[in-house]
Amino acid sequence: MTLQRSAPYKGVFPVVPTTFDESGALDLASQKRCLDFMIDAGSTGLCILANFSEQFLLSDEDREVLTR
Numbered sequence: 001m002t003l004q005r006s007a008p009y010k011g012v013f014p015v016v017p018t019t020f021d022e023s024g025a026l027d028l029a030s031q032k033r034c035l036d037f038m039i040d041a042g043s044t045g046l047c048i049l050a051n052f053s054e055q056f057l058l059s060d061e062d063r064e065v066l067t068r
Contacts, residue, residue: 012042013043013045014043014047016031016048018055018058026062026065048066
């Protein structure tokens with residue numbers, strides 16, 4: 001059996017910040033604007049739920065919402 005290596009990632013993969021409203025709930029409209037901006041700017045891919053994204057402060061339910 002021969003394993004094939006996949007090509008290394010190339011390009012820009014920015015970390016997407018998680019946005020919240022004034023009450024501390026996820027701000028999905030603002031989140032969508034961030035994603036649209038990064039895609040429109042030519043990002044190769046996106047990194048979500050990284051340290052910059054407040055991943056440790058989010059509930060499992062919020063994490064699931066952000067990955068849809």
